[in-house]
Amino acid sequence: MAIAQAMCNSFKKELMEGVHNFKNSGGNTFRLALYAEGGGGKSSTTATLGFGTTAYTTTGEILNSGSYAAGGGELTRVDPSVASSTSTATAFTDFADISFTTATITAMGALIYNDSSSGNSAVCVLDFTSNKTSTSGTFTVQFPTADASNAIIRIA
Amino acid sequence: MFNINFSEVGSVNVKTSHQGGLTNEQIADLAVDKIASISDQAPPHVRQQAKLFKEQLKVILYHYLILARREERGTIIQALRSSGQKEMAEYIRRL
Numbered sequence: 001m002a003i004a005q006a007m008c009n010s011f012k013k014e015l016m017e018g019v020h021n022f023k024n025s026g027g028n029t030f031r032l033a034l035y036a037e038g039g040g041g042k043s044s045t046t047a048t049l050g051f052g053t054t055a056y057t058t059t060g061e062i063l064n065s066g067s068y069a070a071g072g073g074e075l076t077r078v079d080p081s082v083a084s085s086t087s088t089a090t091a092f093t094d095f096a097d098i099s100f101t102t103a104t105i106t107a108m109g110a111l112i113y114n115d116s117s118s119g120n121s122a123v124c125v126l127d128f129t130s131n132k133t134s135t136s137g138t139f140t141v142q143f144p145t146a147d148a149s150n151a152i153i154r155i156a
Numbered sequence: 157m158f159n160i161n162f163s164e165v166g167s168v169n170v171k172t173s174h175q176g177g178l179t180n181e182q183i184a185d186l187a188v189d190k191i192a193s194i195s196d197q198a199p200p201h202v203r204q205q206a207k208l209f210k211e212q213l214k215v216i217l218y219h220y221l222i223l224a225r226r227e228e229r230g231t232i233i234q235a236l237r238s239s240g241q242k243e244m245a246e247y248i249r250r251l
Contacts, residue, residue, distance in 0.1 A: 007165050097186070101177070110168075124165045137173035142186050144166035145193040152166040 002037050002060075003109035005127035006051035007153070015155075019117050022093040022153075024079045028116035030123065032098055032141060033072030034062045034107040037131070049111055049125040056113040056120035066103025068139070073098045075112065083148035092151035099140040106133045110141065112152075124153065180225065184218040 014020055021027040033056060035047035047060025056071070064070060076096035083089040095112075110126040132139070144150040169189055171182045178186075191213060194206045229248060236245035 005165055005167075007163050012163060097190075105172075107170075126165070126168050128168070128170050132170040132172050134172035135174040137175060138171075138177050140171045140178060140186065142169040142171065142189065144168065145190060147193075149195060150166050150193050152168070154162075154164045154166070156161045156163075 002046045002048050003035060003125065003127050004050040005109075005125055006053075007124045008053050008122040009051050010054040010121065011123050014117075014121055019121060020114055020123070022077055022080050024077045027077045028114050030075045030077065030095070030112055031056075031072045031115045032075055032095075032126075033111050033113065034068065034100075034105060034139075035060045035109050035111065036062050036106055037108040047109070049109060051125075053111065053122045053125055054119075055122050056111060056115075062105055062107055065105055066101055066136075068100040068103050068105060071115070072110070073100060074115070078146060081146070088156075090148035090154050090156040092146060092148060092154045094146035094151050094153075095143050097140060097142045099138050100134075101138050102136060103139055104135050104137075105139045106131050107139070108132075180218055180221045183221055184214045187217050188214045 011020070022030075035049060037046050037060070047057070049057075049060075058070065061070065061072075062068065067073075075098060078094040078096065080091060080093040082091045107128065108131050109128050112123040112126070114121045114123060126141075143152045146152075148154065148156075169186070171178055171186060173179065173182065188210050192206060192210050194203050194210075198206070229251070233245045233249050236242070236248065
């Protein structure tokens with residue numbers, strides 16, 4: 001599969017190196033870029049994204065349309081939390097939902113990456129499981145409920 | 157030794173629209189999905205109750221979304237009328 005949902009291996013290493021800061025106040029700038037499989041991409045090359053992705057790439061990124069521009073949209077960070085302070089628990093972080101308006105988009109997946117880091121380090125790959133299309137309309141990505149079982153990024 | 161047991165990525169929900177913005181129903185779905193999620197491991201009777209709760213919640217949200225859009229449109233129409241743009245006001249009223 002060209003786009004496979006995963007937390008990027010390089011991201012796990014970079015967490016230990018202090019590369020990423022998800023705090024709402026003073027954190028890094030994270031962006032969400034959209035990718036197509038097959039047609040719809042900027043080039044005929046299909047995006048290959050997964051656990052091995054290390055950085056933002058323009059290969060297979062969707063064309064500019066409406067409010068979507070190369071590099072994708074900036075995400076609004078939500079402070080990381082931990083589910084419990086009295087026992088071993090899951091830590092998680094979240095982003096506000098993001099929308100691209102008046103846009104004609106066909107996307108199969110997305111990459112969240114750190115725009116503040118040198119080299120635009122990859123965080124995770126999102127697989128939409130099928131092509132999602134907007135036509136002169138709104139393309140909304142809703143993040144899951146921010147809890148220990150569902151949040152977009154979880155570590156236990 | 158400290159062991160990280162797992163690191164996971166949650167599943168996102170994508171909503172799209174054609175020739176305009178999201179519908180009231182789509183926005184209500186987004187709100188309901190954000191408010192309540194049902195665990196796969198929950199007992200069947202809990203899942204059923206949660207499903208019913210989500211359905212009722214959606215009906216209420218849908219109603220108030222329609223109300224909010226109608227009221228905002230009314231405010232826009234009035235602003236346009238006040239500034240002499242009656243044709244534009246009428247166009248928006250008929251949307």
